[in-house]
Amino acid sequence: MNQPLSTSATSAAQAQDHVDNARLQAAIAALAAFGGRPDGGVSRETLTEVDLASRRHLIEQARALGCEVMVDDCANLFFRRAGQRNDLPPVLTGSHGDTQPVGGKLDGAYGVLAGLEVIAALNDAGIETIRPIEVVAWTNEEGSRFGPGTMGSSAFVEPSRLAGYLDSVDKNKVRFGDALQTALASTPDVPRCAMQRPMSACVELHIEQGPVLERAGIPLGVVTGIQAVRWFSVTCHGMMAHAGTTPMDERRDAMAAAVPLAQKLYDFAAAEAASQLRLTLGRWQVAPNSVNTIPGRVEFTVDMRCVDDSVLDRFEAFLRAEVAAAGEAMEVSRFFQREPTHFPAPMLKLIEEAATRASAQAGLPAPMALTSGAFHDAMYVADHCPTAMIFVPSKNGISHNAAEATDPRDLFLGVQALAYTVTALANQEQ
Ligand SMILES: [Zn+2]
Structure with a gap:
């Protein structure tokens, strides 16, 4: 690595052009063998034995590429390629290694x-970047074995959160804190690194997990942000009574109040289709939940999401007004919220440049901008350093399913766009 440093754009293009699709597909197949299922899916929940084995596999792969390997207190793994100025904060890329109980490759x-x-x-192209580059495999993004999800990235950016995660237990009553100690003990040869270390920028490449890119026939997406989310619990109070003997006009039926409210919420969401408001009334609890008793109490959850927080403000005001109009028969409380994430414009511009070059070389349409409907590690990292995401299409929009798939050509183009972006960022001294 001692040839003269080319200009940033030239080395970014060189890095892009040295991405090897056969090597990429082989690496995907090799990792998918850890927890691989006969139906083509992968079961590799966080910090299980198979996850720990996959981590050792990744460590070997990274060392073979000349990387230094480090692990932090939340068992997030970092693979570091040195730069010319190793005193500068690195550029970070990567994602998570865990899957849902039944996920894809x-x-x-x-x-x-x-x-x-x-x-x-970069090794093949003989490029030495100014800044170091680190690839991260975050711990427990999925949250299926230990709640909540995105533990690794959220603890990295705010280490005080880790203490609150340690007592989370899985279905076999294993504590997250104990699984974490086992994981850290399983890599005694890997030095510990600090949480919350400075990073100059972060780019996460991910499958879309939705249908937008595939429908548009576009291979690469520039992710402009992640939707805001608010969760509510609505409770409707009635009186339990006999389903056969109580006349309809003498009932206080909690379900008869809940259903019209639910319909009004769906109507509101339909009217806001242009702002891509998403509404889910996903969990219903009916008391006594008996075929022949009038419901005395119905509680349901409201999950509302939109990238535009003002739409959620209006929706929340509408929900609260409807509940208030019912007097003491209904209550509503908000139990979770997350503000929208807007990725910074200079990052989006660079990713667009990278994705446009990759797509054009393949004779395919230019990238499109879209927002993420799902949470990602990048959402937390965005609180720590300039962060953005690249999406590739998901076949039929499916994920968290063994049928999850992406055209190998699109997987290749995604890594090409990532290579350009990461290299250009790693050559920015400021
Ligand atoms: Zn993911």
Whole structure:
């Protein structure tokens, strides 16, 4: 690595052109063998034995590429390729290595392996960047074994959160804190690194997990932000009574109050289709939940999401007004909210440049801007350093399913766009 440094754009293009699709596909297949299922899916929940084995596999792969390997207190793994100025904060890329109980080969794994492929491409191209580059495999993004999700990235950016996660237990009553100690003990040869270390920028490459890119026939998406979310619990009070003997006009039926409210919420969401408001009334609890008793109490949850917080403000005001109009018969409380994430414009501009070059070379349409409907590690990292995401299409919009798939051509183009972006960022001294 001692040839003269080319200009930033030239080395970014060189890195992009050295991405090797066969090597990428082989790496995806090799990691998918850890927890691989006969139906083509992958079961690799966080910190299980198979997850720990996959981590050792990743460590070997990264060391073979010349990376230094480090792990932090939340067992987030970092694979570091040195730069010319190792005193400068690195550029970060990567994603998570864990899956849902039944997931696919790509959700998370693709972003980690893409980062390693970028390093392999830089090695092949003989490029030495100014800043170091680190590939991260975050712990427990999925949240299916231990809640909540995105533990690793959220604890990295705010280490005080970790203490609150340690007593989370899985269905076999294993504590997260104990699983974490086992994981850290399983890599005694890997030095510990600090949480909350400065990073100059972060780019996460991920499958879309929705249908937008596929429908548009566009291989690469520039993710402009992540939707805001608010969760509510609505309770309707009635009086339990006999389903056969109580006349209809003498009932206080909690379900008869809940259903019209639910319909009004769906109507509101339909009227806001242009703002891409998403509404889910996902959990219903009916008391006594008996076929022949009038419901005395109905409680349901409201999950509302939109990238535009003002739409959620209006929706919340509407919900609260409807509940207030019912007097003491209804109550509503908000039990979770997350503000929208807007990725910074300079990052989006660079990703657009990278994705446009990759798509044009393949004779495919230019990238499109879209927002993420799902949470990602990048959402938390965005609180720590300039962060953005790249999406590739998901076949039929499916994920968290063994049928999750992406055209290998699109997987290749995604890594090409990532290679360009990461290399250009790693050559920015400021
Ligand atoms: Zn994911």
